[in-house]
Amino acid sequence: MTTRNRPQLLTLACLGTALLLTACTSPSPEAGRPNTAPPSTIPSTAAPTSSGTGAPPSAPPTSAPTRPATSEGLTLAAAETFIRYYVDLLNYASATGDIQPVLNASESGCRHCKDYTNYVKQVNAANGGLSGDYWERVKDVPDLFRGESGRLGGYALVTIGAYTSKDSPSAKPVTSTVRTYKREFTLSPQRGSWVMYEMELVAQ
Structure with missing residues (x-):
């Protein structure tokens, strides 16, 4: 996913794969400029949010971010x-190894969500697998983009700082520099709200 030794992900619909958003439409007129007032992520008391500029917490957060x-x-x-909230959940999982909040906000068939959570369950800041500015x-x-299937696709521009990762206590650390990415995604409706259908992190 990133250079955090994570499994590679597949390219998403409307961004490369026709599987996810079949019969994609052109961008909605309000795409990127949402059809209601611009949202703002509600800060979590547990850790900095993805829309903030804070560094990863020095100690693992005690609770997952709350959905706004x-x-x-x-x-x-x-x-x-x-999407901003989901990135907060990814950061929380990377910090703590607690993957259930990410899975709760994802479709059960989201294979790359599971790739991510399987990795950070084993390699996270709480167990020493990640250190530095790994915050997304x-x-x-x-x-x-809205698709005829009822799904929605798009991407977020994200930055990740300089950090080190290692797959086991005895493994040689791998250093990653500050980089900008596109987090491409497809969302699907579930019980009247969006959940993650698939995602990928693409270096710029």
Whole structure:
């Protein structure tokens, strides 16, 4: 996923693979400029949020981020807020190894969500597998696309700082530098709100 020794992910629909968003439409007129007031991620008391500039916590957070009320529903604004919240969940998982909140916000068939969580369950900051500025920060969510399947695709621009990772206590550390990525994603509706259908992190 990143250079954190993670498994490679597949390219997503409307961004390369027709499987996820079949019969993709052109961008909605309000794509990237959501159809309600611009959302803002509600800060978690447990850790910095993806929209913030703070570094990863020096100690593992004690609780997962809370889903913002503005991410509920199936609007474009809700989708953007959900993506920012989902990145908060990824950061929480990387910090603690607690993967259940990510899985709860993902479809059960999201294979690459499982690849991510399987990795950070074994390699995370709490057990010494990650150190440094591994926090993922959302800079913008510039494009969202609705598909005829009812799914929604797009990407977020994110940055990740300099950090080291190692797959086991005896493994040689791997150093990663500050980089910018596109987090490509497809969302699907579930019980009236968005969940992660598939995702990929692509270096820029």
